Amino acid sequence: MKIKELRLKTDAELRSDLEMLREKTRAMRFKILSQEAKNVKEVWAIKKDIAKILTLLRERELAN
Numbered sequence: 001m002k003i004k005e006l007r008l009k010t011d012a013e014l015r016s017d018l019e020m021l022r023e024k025t026r027a028m029r030f031k032i033l034s035q036e037a038k039n040v041k042e043v044w045a046i047k048k049d050i051a052k053i054l055t056l057l058r059e060r061e062l063a064n
Contacts, residue, residue: 001049006056018053021046 006014025046031037 001052003052003056011057012061014053014057018050020055021050021053025050036042 001017007057009017028037028043028046032040032043
């Protein structure tokens with residue numbers, strides 16, 4: 001996800017995306033441990049997206 005796309009979303013949308021990405025990370029960790037998933041870089045990309053969302057939410061919180 002790009003930061004420009006994320007800035008257009010509301011706080012509620014960002015929180016739902018955050019929850020979905022956290023669940024996706026959890027599922028990917030189990031797949032990696034059971035050797036079903038080959039692409040471990042995907043977890044890294046998901047974690048970066050989570051960090052972007054958390055940063056945006058914090059910026060908005062401080063702006064208010």
